[in-house]
Amino acid sequence: MIRDTIKSAQVQSMKAGDKDRLAAVRLILAKLKDRDIELRTASNVPDDDSIVVEVLQKMVKQRRESIDMFKSGGRDELAAKEQAELDVIETFLPAQLSEDETKAAIEGIKAEVGAESVKDMGKVMAVLKERHGAVIDMSKASGLVKAALS
Known part of the structure; x- marks a missing residue:
C-alpha cells in the first residue's frame, strides 16, 4: 500500500537526517489525515490507495501552480522549495503513462x-x-x- 510506503519513508528520512524530505513526507501524511477525517462521515469510502493517489495528485497540482506563480513573480527561491516538495510527492505516485x-x-x-x-x-x-x-x-x-x- 502506498500509505505504508509513505510512513516508511518518514522513518527513513528521520534516520538519515534529511530534514527537507522529512518535512515533505510529514506534509503528505498530514493531508492524508485530513482526508481520512473528511471521510469519516462518508457513506461509501473508496479503497485506501485511491484515496492516497487522489490526495497526492491534488498536492502535485497545487505545487505546479505555486511554482508557476512564484517564477512569474520572480521568487525563484520559493519556486525551488516547491519543486523539491513536488519531487518528493511524485516519488509516491504510481508511474504515469507517457x-x-x-x-x-x-x-x-x-x-x-x-x-x-x-x-x-x-x-x-x-x-x-x-x-x-x-x-x-x-x-x-x-x-x-x-x-x-x-
Whole structure:
C-alpha cells in the first residue's frame, strides 16, 4: 500500500537526517489525515490507495501552480522549495503513462463511446478518469482529449 510506503519513508528520512524530505513526507501524511477525517462521515469510502493517489495528485497540482506563480513573480527561491516538495510527492505516485500511451488510451475510449466532437469531451474524460485516473495527469489529458476531438 502506498500509505505504508509513505510512513516508511518518514522513518527513513528521520534516520538519515534529511530534514527537507522529512518535512515533505510529514506534509503528505498530514493531508492524508485530513482526508481520512473528511471521510469519516462518508457513506461509501473508496479503497485506501485511491484515496492516497487522489490526495497526492491534488498536492502535485497545487505545487505546479505555486511554482508557476512564484517564477512569474520572480521568487525563484520559493519556486525551488516547491519543486523539491513536488519531487518528493511524485516519488509516491504510481508511474504515469507517457504522452503516447495517454493518446492511445484516449483514442480507444473515443472509439468506444462514439465521441466525434468537443461536445463529447465530458464522456471521454469521465471514462478516462475512471479507468486511468491514477496514472494520468488529468490536466494534461484534458488538452489531449480536446485536441483529439477537434
